[in-house]
Amino acid sequence: MPDGTGDEVGVSALAFVQAFIQQNWALSPYLLDQSRLRDLEAKATLSYAASGEMIRYRINTPSGNQQFDDSLKKAITKSKQLPQPLPKQLDLLVTFNLKEMARGK
Amino acid sequence: MLMRWFMICFFCLVLPWSALAATEIEISSPGEQSIPLALTRLLPNKGPESAQISGEFNEVLDADLDLSGLFRFVDPEAFLDDAQRIGLYSIQVDFPQWRLLGSETLIKGTYKIEGDKLTIEARLFDVVNRKLLTGRRYVGEAKDVRRMAHAFADLVLKELTGEEGPFSARIAYISDLSGDKELWLMDVDGKRPIRLTNHRSIVLNPDFSPRGKEILFTSYRANNPDLYRKEIYTGKEAKLSYKQGLNVAGRMSPNGREIALTLSKDGNPEIYLIGTTGRIRKRITDSWGIDSDPSWSPDGSQIAFVSNRQGNPHIFIADTFSGQAARLTTQGKYNATPAWGPKGERIAFTRQSGGQFDIYTINIDGTDERRLTFGPGNSEHPRWSPDGRFIVYSSDKGGNRAIYVMRNDGTGARRLTKLDSDCRHPAWSPRW
Amino acid sequence: MKAMQTLKLVLIALFLCSSLIGCAKSTPQMDQEDVGKSDMSQPSEVKGADEGSMKAEVVPTHDDIAGMERINFDFDQFTLSAEARSILGNNAKYLQANSGTNVVIEGHCDxxxxxxxxxxLGESRALAAKNYLVSLGISAKRLSVISYGEEKPLSKGTGESVWAQNRRAEFKAIK
Structure with missing residues (x-):
């Protein structure tokens, strides 16, 4: 049973998966109430097989905002297959929020 | 109900797994801050072809959706063969093609010309989830193609954001194109301008009734600035308030039963409420200085206005019932033309600084003031779109004063009227 | 109860059907929406609004009075300067000498x-002029005011010299 820690998978592979999911996440600030950007956050668990295929996912705690949550589902759907294999299976707990976007506002 | 079935299946499959330890990461902004959209051109559905119909529909829709700021348009040059295939059912759309181009949303449609009759069907698809989001069939004449495109743009925004767009509305404004300052009406993209008055005097300051088919304005036709009302479709016009002195800046209350306006019948400009017959119901302000420019809060309980009662012109907010007023703006030496946003939280206004006027917005509690325009020239007369997404205003940055529109954060500004006349006092109608 | 059971059966059937087809939502919405026949009628445009062909006709409402000079104001002010007071003094003399002339005072801004x-503000300027003339003994009945705000500039253009000219009160004879 893999324990799924980052160290075992390797930092560069982790950074790669993170960048890949982020790149697949499209969300316009004009979909959202500008004053609420800071409050929106959701957590999801994603599990990738060593082949790079997503084997399971679940949005554990949605933000409650439909546009935000829909955009996450799309990002996850678009991230179902990594363009390259991983050293081993990877279990991720991903926090999605708009901290960087809110800062610019 | 179906959703519940899916949820149950989903939880049965997934729950036992969720207890596993996992590596935590944080993604603190989306990689793309706009929705990738593929906007294809309408295809002829049997019947004759018309590049003009498909071109015009595409152009209007493109401009409206671009103004919304929501989208990044996928380059039409990169479109593959699905763009040339009629297929309005989701099973007929080749979604992987559109995924390949990085698109998340797709608009496809057809047109059919039968004599004078024009039928347009347009569909919005979710490329990622491979499904139809919304669609409409519009039936009319060839001349209605722009209105059909605006209506579909409104629908696209409603589907994606929950809030309908304001593109099917109209903008009233004042232009001197005919030689005198008259009342005009145009589409929200500046097209199809028509003149509504022929006073050959000075017409000023239009405002729509809440139901949108009536305009209040001031005219000097009878050698005094009197308040008129005009029914847009019948052209019927009546003088509403014609007291000695000013009868200006008339603004209909959200419920349509009262009009706030500035009267100076007693020698000093004050804000009053009159009924729809013109009879005075109530005086709102009472100060030695100038009180003008009323703007209703969306619930009608408050009125923002300009007053120089404390020296320089500043924005104040008065309680409609008690008349009690408090100052809103603290910065600058000349703040004017407040426009209360339709969501109730923010007020747009103009401020003079460094010799020029620019547009600002501020929370109604005086916090979070933001400057939206930065010259060149003067930007004035801000008014909100009915959904609060946009602000229409006048600016002389192009030489002559013209009507412009921008997003409520100051981005995306574009000119709507030509530079061949002096245009000002825009007012965005309610949804038409 | 029976209705409930039937409903359940229908829902299960629906669920099965939809899972076979793929997605229930993929059935296209064939909402027919007429863009609105009544709305299609165009707003009534004024007759003869043919752009360009129409010549503007300026109808003079009042006549300038040769003996009465206009006065000027500072930005966002309606107080009378010493110069304005002296001009108004002359205008008062003219009105005293021409007791048949009634006057409309026009207030203007840049x-x-x-x-x-x-x-x-234009009205405040006109009223300031009127009140001063009344204080010099001119009957208020002979004086009326009208404000044109910034709608009738004396000279077009921008810059302080233009604006200064436009911030004014003018005196016109009532016919």
């Missing part, structure tokens, strides 16, 4: 600032 606020 193009900067809120039009609505400027309408009010």
């Amino acid at each position: 193009e900067r600032g809120s039009d609505e606020y400027n309408l009010a």
